[in-house]
Each structure stands twice: as C-alpha cells, then as structure tokens.
Amino acid sequence: MGLSGSTGTAPVITDRGLHEMSDAFLSRIEAKRDELIALTQDLVRIPTLNPPGENYREICGYLAERLGENGFEIKMIRGEGTPGDSKKYPRWNVIARREGTGPGDCVHFNSHIDVVEVGAGWTTDPFGGELIDGKIYGRGTCDMKGGLAASIIAVEAFVEEFPDWHGSIEISGTADEETGGYGGVAYLAEHGHYSHVNHVIIPEPLQKDRICLGHRGVWWAEIETHGEIAHGSMPFLGDCAVRHMGAVLQEMEESLYPALAEKRTDMPVVPEGAKQSTMNINSFHGGQAEPEPDFTGLPSACVPDNARMIIDRRFLIEEKLDDVRQEVRDVLEKVASERESFSYDLREMWSVEPTMTEKDAPIVTSVKAAIGEVLGKEAEYVVSPGTYDQKHIDRIGRLKNCIAYGPGLLELAHKPDEYVGVEDMIDSAKVMGLTLVDLLKP
Numbered sequence: 001m002g003l004s005g006s007t008g009t010a011p012v013i014t015d016r017g018l019h020e021m022s023d024a025f026l027s028r029i030e031a032k033r034d035e036l037i038a039l040t041q042d043l044v045r046i047p048t049l050n051p052p053g054e055n056y057r058e059i060c061g062y063l064a065e066r067l068g069e070n071g072f073e074i075k076m077i078r079g080e081g082t083p084g085d086s087k088k089y090p091r092w093n094v095i096a097r098r099e100g101t102g103p104g105d106c107v108h109f110n111s112h113i114d115v116v117e118v119g120a121g122w123t124t125d126p127f128g129g130e131l132i133d134g135k136i137y138g139r140g141t142c143d144m145k146g147g148l149a150a151s152i153i154a155v156e157a158f159v160e161e162f163p164d165w166h167g168s169i170e171i172s173g174t175a176d177e178e179t180g181g182y183g184g185v186a187y188l189a190e191h192g193h194y195s196h197v198n199h200v201i202i203p204e205p206l207q208k209d210r211i212c213l214g215h216r217g218v219w220w221a222e223i224e225t226h227g228e229i230a231h232g233s234m235p236f237l238g239d240c241a242v243r244h245m246g247a248v249l250q251e252m253e254e255s256l257y258p259a260l261a262e263k264r265t266d267m268p269v270v271p272e273g274a275k276q277s278t279m280n281i282n283s284f285h286g287g288q289a290e291p292e293p294d295f296t297g298l299p300s301a302c303v304p305d306n307a308r309m310i311i312d313r314r315f316l317i318e319e320k321l322d323d324v325r326q327e328v329r330d331v332l333e334k335v336a337s338e339r340e341s342f343s344y345d346l347r348e349m350w351s352v353e354p355t356m357t358e359k360d361a362p363i364v365t366s367v368k369a370a371i372g373e374v375l376g377k378e379a380e381y382v383v384s385p386g387t388y389d390q391k392h393i394d395r396i397g398r399l400k401n402c403i404a405y406g407p408g409l410l411e412l413a414h415k416p417d418e419y420v421g422v423e424d425m426i427d428s429a430k431v432m433g434l435t436l437v438d439l440l441k442p
C-alpha cells in the first residue's frame, strides 16, 4: 500500500481506509503546530553564523537532546581537518537514527545548521525568532531551520501514529552548506554515512508545492594577465596588464556571452533566466591595491603589471566541464593571437558537476503523490540555479534518489527580515509525513 501505488505483499486497503488513516495522521501533525513554532524559534535563537561557524556544537547538542529523548540513536561527528575546522570553530554534525519494527528502506532528512551573515536592513531581531502574523522571522528561518523543524515534526508524528512502521529514519543536521559543505555532508559521505541510505530529502526552501530535482554545474576560475611596471607618464615604456584584461573582457562580450545565451537546457531550472548557461565576473583587480579607507593621499603613477579576474561559470547538464574550460581558453588564445606581448595564466579554483534526479525515482514519485494529497495540486519540478549539498550525496555518496523539498520561499534566503510561514511549514511537514507513510508503512 502506498500513495504512489506500490504493490508487493502489502495488505489490500480500500481508498476509504487510506483516506481515514491519512486524515488522522494529518490531524496529528496539525496538532503539533505550537510545538513546531517553538522548535523553529529555539533553532533560530542559536546563532550559527558561517563564516566562521559559530555554535555548531550547541545546535547539534540541542538536536541530540530532543531526538535522543524521542528514542533516536545519536551520533555526533566532527568534520575534523576540513576547511574552517579549528579548536575555536569545530565543524560539528549530528545524525539521529531510529529503527522500525521490521526490515525496510532508510529515509534520510538532511538539513544544514549554518546560516549566513545578518547584513543590514533588518526591522526584526535576526536571532529573536519573533512570530508575527503567522510568520517566524530571523536569519535562517527560511534557509533552512524551518525546514529542519518541519522534518522533525513530520518524523515524530509518523512514529507516534504508526508504531508498526518498517525500515529506518535518519535526521541529520550538518555544517557548512553555505561555504561548500566540506565539513558537513561531504565529510559524512566520504566516511560512509550515506552508504546504507535509500532516499534523501533536503528540506531547503524550495516552496511546499515544488520538488527540486538537482542543480546546475559550477566552474570557478581565476584569469591573470601580465604586464610590465613603468612610470605612468610614459606608459609606452611599460605594458598595461589592465588593458590586456580589458581585451579579454571585450572578447567575452563579443563571442562568449552571446554563445552562452544560445545554450538552453531541458532542466526545469528556476528562475527562467537561469535556463541558459551563465557567467558572472565575480571580481576584478588590477594595478595598485586599494588604499585603506582613511588614507587621504594620491596613488603613485605606475603602469599596472598585473590584473586578475575571477569568473563564476554556471553550466547545464547538457554541457561537459571540459568544454566549459575550453571555451574560456579559446577566448584567451584568440586575444593572445591578436595582441602583442599578451600573456596569461588560467587557474581553476572549484568545480561541481550538474546533477538531476530522474522524475521516476521513488523519492520523487512519493513526494509528488503526497503534494497532490495535501495541497490538491500537481507538484512542479524545479532545478536550482546554484548548488547545495545534493552534489556531495550524488558524487561521493553515489545516491541518485535525492531531492530538495521544503517550506519557505527561495527568494527570501540570505535577505534582511527573512521569514518562514507557519502554514507552509505545517503543509510541508504533512507532505514529508505522507512520504514516510508511502515508503515505510508495511
């Protein structure tokens, strides 16, 4: 018996029986509204700013205590030696696991515990977790402590309502998603913590009626052009690295950007503008270093002998990383063939392959059916323009049955007055709960 119509040895249950059963279960989740609000507020009031990675131990300890009291077996795992890990800022993660009464699949809910800097423009306390008109405000409410809280409530309601469930459920709170996830999901995947997992839901704020199947790829590189320093009054005695870089930018405008705009994907990327290949110029430095803000003097007259530019290229599942690299090399080689004394270095900084879970994967069909049941509408499939921890689960954990699904609006992430709606959390907890019924109820 399952919402997605799975068969097997399951007892026959009439449609009416199914609806009565899920009505009781959904009311149980509804009855946990105040608990869900309090849990979200507690999580938001632990400021887990990253960088540098504050209070990871505290928030993992909080989750360990709550879930431990509810019968979960707890593992605290430090991403020792990963980027940013230190005595002062240890990269702590927590995994809570609970076994059912018989053999079955393992469903894993993964949420990152870190939040980004507060920034300016807030009218509410960023770590107050204030509840105003059905919304909880604070840094990390939407991205993604609201999703973490909703998944916990869904799981707790499920094990209460169906004591005879089969398989296992895991809830993890992991470090550093906002800075690459190397001390969090990547570390756990490398150490085999996903090897037994069958289904993964990452409750990132993708909206309660959308299933996020994956993300585009990333390639970051630094381009450096070289010149020769000379007195600024006689630039012909030197060689200006900034003008060389200007020629690179011009060639990009003329050939690369139009080519990127032509590349369209079949991936359901949102927003619409990200359905093509994109490239951001992340930074540009040339010539003398910027003076301190309180320095009142003038610059010295010099020809810049060095310019550097960091590019952030996002690519599609239809593209190959090697081709993405080659396109930029082609730009540089073309400029080199046209400009005397042009020389450059190209340094790769970071890359992530695009990933997309199949629409007929069990976790997708299960969540889709649950969205239909709870919200009475067709789920929308989306793909994220940027990456998140699914990359590590796919690449290191070798698990293709993974989606992001959770409450909150992606547009609010990292913004001032970030909030998550209580009704959205309740609805997505119901969707997650019915997904568990589908996957784990015998």
Ligand SMILES: [Zn+2]
Pocket: 112, 143, 144, 177, 204, 205
């Ligand atoms: Zn997030």
